[in-house]
Amino acid sequence: MVRTLVLVRHGKAEKAQDDSSDLYRELTPDGRHALEIAYPRTFSLLEDYDDVNVWSSPAIRAMQTAQVVASVLGVDGIEVDQTLYDQNYDALLGQIATTPEETVVVVGHVPSLDAIASHLLGRQVRLSKGAAIALELPQPAPAAEGEAAGSTPALPSSASLLWFVDGPKSSAWGSLVSIEGEVTASAGELAAEAERFFANPDDVDALCDFRMAVRRLRSLVSFLSPWESKKQAERADKILRNLLDATARLRGIDIFSQTVLERSSFMELVRKKGLVKKVDSLVEELSAFRWKKSVLARGLGEGDLRSRFDEELDALDQALFGLDLSSANAVYDARRDAKELHYVANRLGVVLGDERAQMSQYMDEIQRDLGALCNARTNATLADEFRHSPRFRGVRADLGVAGRDQSEVVSAIVSGMRRREATDEAAVDEEDVPAETGALEESAALEADVATEAGALAEVTDPAENPEDAATGVAPEDAAPVADAAPQIPAE
Numbered sequence: 001m002v003r004t005l006v007l008v009r010h011g012k013a014e015k016a017q018d019d020s021s022d023l024y025r026e027l028t029p030d031g032r033h034a035l036e037i038a039y040p041r042t043f044s045l046l047e048d049y050d051d052v053n054v055w056s057s058p059a060i061r062a063m064q065t066a067q068v069v070a071s072v073l074g075v076d077g078i079e080v081d082q083t084l085y086d087q088n089y090d091a092l093l094g095q096i097a098t099t100p101e102e103t104v105v106v107v108g109h110v111p112s113l114d115a116i117a118s119h120l121l122g123r124q125v126r127l128s129k130g131a132a133i134a135l136e137l138p139q140p141a142p143a144a145e146g147e148a149a150g151s152t153p154a155l156p157s158s159a160s161l162l163w164f165v166d167g168p169k170s171s172a173w174g175s176l177v178s179i180e181g182e183v184t185a186s187a188g189e190l191a192a193e194a195e196r197f198f199a200n201p202d203d204v205d206a207l208c209d210f211r212m213a214v215r216r217l218r219s220l221v222s223f224l225s226p227w228e229s230k231k232q233a234e235r236a237d238k239i240l241r242n243l244l245d246a247t248a249r250l251r252g253i254d255i256f257s258q259t260v261l262e263r264s265s266f267m268e269l270v271r272k273k274g275l276v277k278k279v280d281s282l283v284e285e286l287s288a289f290r291w292k293k294s295v296l297a298r299g300l301g302e303g304d305l306r307s308r309f310d311e312e313l314d315a316l317d318q319a320l321f322g323l324d325l326s327s328a329n330a331v332y333d334a335r336r337d338a339k340e341l342h343y344v345a346n347r348l349g350v351v352l353g354d355e356r357a358q359m360s361q362y363m364d365e366i367q368r369d370l371g372a373l374c375n376a377r378t379n380a381t382l383a384d385e386f387r388h389s390p391r392f393r394g395v396r397a398d399l400g401v402a403g404r405d406q407s408e409v410v411s412a413i414v415s416g417m418r419r420r421e422a423t424d425e426a427a428v429d430e431e432d433v434p435a436e437t438g439a440l441e442e443s444a445a446l447e448a449d450v451a452t453e454a455g456a457l458a459e460v461t462d463p464a465e466n467p468e469d470a471a472t473g474v475a476p477e478d479a480a481p482v483a484d485a486a487p488q489i490p491a492e
Contacts, residue, residue: 057084130167172299
């Protein structure tokens with residue numbers, strides 16, 4: 001007869017779509033995750049579980065819960081019992097009374113589990129989803145003289161409480177499950193784009209899409225670094241950074257003229273550093289995203305994620321305020337940070353919330369504006385470099401023209417951004433003018449300053465300084481350095 005009885009209610013399950021689907025309802029991802037985190041501690045309370053039997057209802061949600069229990073206890077098989085799904089209270093008590101097994105874990109449903117626990121303890125018991133209660137059942141007295149051997153033992157009518165553990169709150173791990181799904185999806189996208197690009201490095205679009213996939217994944221890994229396994233975060237960042245560095249020059253050349261002059265040297269670097277294998281191993285590693293132990297123990301609240309996003313957004317705002325547009329490094333860093341926040345807001349919007357998810361479009365607009373400036377500077381630099389190379393002796397004049405055109409585009413973009421910044425500051429100053437009668441004199445003086453500044457701006461405005469009216473005749477993001485070049489490559 002059972003000596004130790006553990007009653008377990010299945011974990012959090014998905015909602016039934018109709019009456020016929022109840023048997024097939026599965027645990028939700030966060031519900032299963034919660035059990036996997038909580039049950040090792042819960043079932044360590046069993047003093048001796050070398051010989052434990054696990055019974056389960058045939059319902060999928062109960063079977064999945066029983067599988068977690070069996071895995072924790074090292075039990076090989078699970079005994080499926082239709083009685084548990086039918087919630088036949090009397091039949092189940094009869095089985096408990098007659099089984100020769102000493103320790104049984106029963107995974108099933110309420111109200112039958114509640115009724116059994118309440119009956120055996122003599123007081124009301126309610127099991128939440130994933131809860132477990134261990135009972136010590138009284139053993140029958142030795143058979144009296146003359147009593148028929150092998151008679152059916154009496155049904156247990158009382159028990160002692162060994163321990164009770166309430167069900168884990170799956171909401172604490174809901175964010176983890178959502179994030180793991182997004183990281184896995186992003187890693188899968190990188191694997192697909194890497195295969196496409198490595199197979200045909202001459203494909204300009206494949207290079208662009210590959211670098212975008214690398215940046216998206218790197219943005220997620222970087223954003224999640226406070227909660228991620230340090231070793232995994234460092235390894236992922238190193239591989240992803242190597243991929244970006246290795247393809248940076250190719251991307252610059254593509255933006256400049258869509259040439260394929262350095263494909264062979266890139267593929268040699270790919271082979272030398274084993275980048276194909278590194279990408280494959282990284283994708284496989286991130287498909288089983290590793291969190292810090294402290295995060296696995298307590299979960300990760302949406303508030304933590306939102307706070308980190310807000311901190312990075314504030315840092316970017318400060319960097320953009322008074323950004324030194326003449327500094328190529330400063331502009332590049334600001335563009336990179338805006339692009340990373342764009343990817344994070346787009347990918348993790350489900351846990352960041354609608355308000356922050358909507359920042360994705362705003363961040364994308366910022367990085368595109370700054371990207372036009374970065375691209376024009378890269379074009380001008382490459383044009384000057386190629387003009388002095390003997391490999392381009394026959395087109396030096398054209399390269400000189402292209403270089404000057406792109407330098408003018410840089411100047412036009414910078415001038416346009418500065419005018420826009422000055423206009424915005426003037427508008428803010430106008431809003432702050434005192435409205436009180438006693439401040440009329442100060443207000444008039446301030447208006448005069450604004451008018452003077454606006455007039456000065458109008459005098460220096462030149463059509464060639466406007467990105468839309470620059471000498472190239474195209475907007476910066478569409479600018480091509482050579483007249484017969486192919487259409488502009490999509491921005492990353």
